[in-house]
Amino acid sequence: MPSPLRAALFDLDGTLIDSATGIASALNHTLQALGHAPEPETLIRTWIGDGARQLLRQGLQHAGGDLPDGEAFESAYALLMRHYADSLPLQARAYPGAEDALQGLHARGVRVALCTNKPQRFIAPLFEALGWNDLFDAVVGGDTLPVHKPDPEPLWHIARGFGIDPAQSVMVGDSRTDAEAARAAGMPLVLVDYGYRRGYDLQTAGALQVTADLRSLLDLAVE
Ligand SMILES: O=C(O)COP(=O)(O)O
Numbered sequence: 245m246p247s248p249l250r251a252a253l254f255d256l257d258g259t260l261i262d263s264a265t266g267i268a269s270a271l272n273h274t275l276q277a278l279g280h281a282p283e284p285e286t287l288i289r290t291w292i293g294d295g296a297r298q299l300l301r302q303g304l305q306h307a308g309g310d311l312p313d314g315e316a317f318e319s320a321y322a323l324l325m326r327h328y329a330d331s332l333p334l335q336a337r338a339y340p341g342a343e344d345a346l347q348g349l350h351a352r353g354v355r356v357a358l359c360t361n362k363p364q365r366f367i368a369p370l371f372e373a374l375g376w377n378d379l380f381d382a383v384v385g386g387d388t389l390p391v392h393k394p395d396p397e398p399l400w401h402i403a404r405g406f407g408i409d410p411a412q413s414v415m416v417g418d419s420r421t422d423a424e425a426a427r428a429a430g431m432p433l434v435l436v437d438y439g440y441r442r443g444y445d446l447q448t449a450g451a452l453q454v455t456a457d458l459r460s461l462l463d464l465a466v467e
């Protein structure tokens with residue numbers, strides 16, 4: 245256990261917010277505009293967590309045919325970005341306990357960061373909708389740096405910015421992507437048991453906690 249805990253880095257989709265309905269709606273509008281059938285939300289959930297480009301790739305691959313490349317892929321991605329922006333009100337659903345945990349960590353002097361693979365441009369409007377503008381000391385999106393999770397660099401980037409050792413921080417996420425990034429970064433891990441984890445065995449991931457409620461993080465912080 246990081247003693248004392250000095251920073252907590254949070255994944256967004258499937259960890260702090262239940263955004264799958266909105267993301268599925270954005271992807272399905274995109275697939276339909278390209279002449280494909282929509283996919284069920286239960287399947288699309290399993291494609292969330294590796295960034296919006298990977299989400300689109302998965303959707304198009306599942307729809308069949310050749311995966312468009314180059315300009316054709318970029319124009320499909322631009323379409324997804326438009327529908328994604330429209331879906332933000334549907335994505336802004338905080339999990340119970342998420343806001344209390346963020347505020348409680350702050351109150352205990354723990355730095356709080358967002359470390360998501362969601363495109364950066366959508367983070368500010370989501371924070372606005374959630375009333376979370378003042379809750380984060382640092383924010384890194386999926387396209388903020390040249391690499392994203394599972395690469396450890398976004399985690400190191402945040403820890404460096406805080407002047408805090410990764411070992412005195414914790415990465416809080418819902419998926420294999422988060423667990424692999426934490427392991428590669430030398431950062432302790434907490435997993436939520438309710439996210440979009442894609443058949444990943446949470447119990448063998450080496451997490452400090454596998455939790456159903458983010459308020460349990462407060463047990464790691466000093467009063
Ligand atoms: O894949 C995404 O776009 C976002 O995913 P994350 O918030 O779970 O990193």
Ligand SMILES: [Mg+2]
Nearest residue numbers: 255257258293
């Ligand atoms: Mg996630």
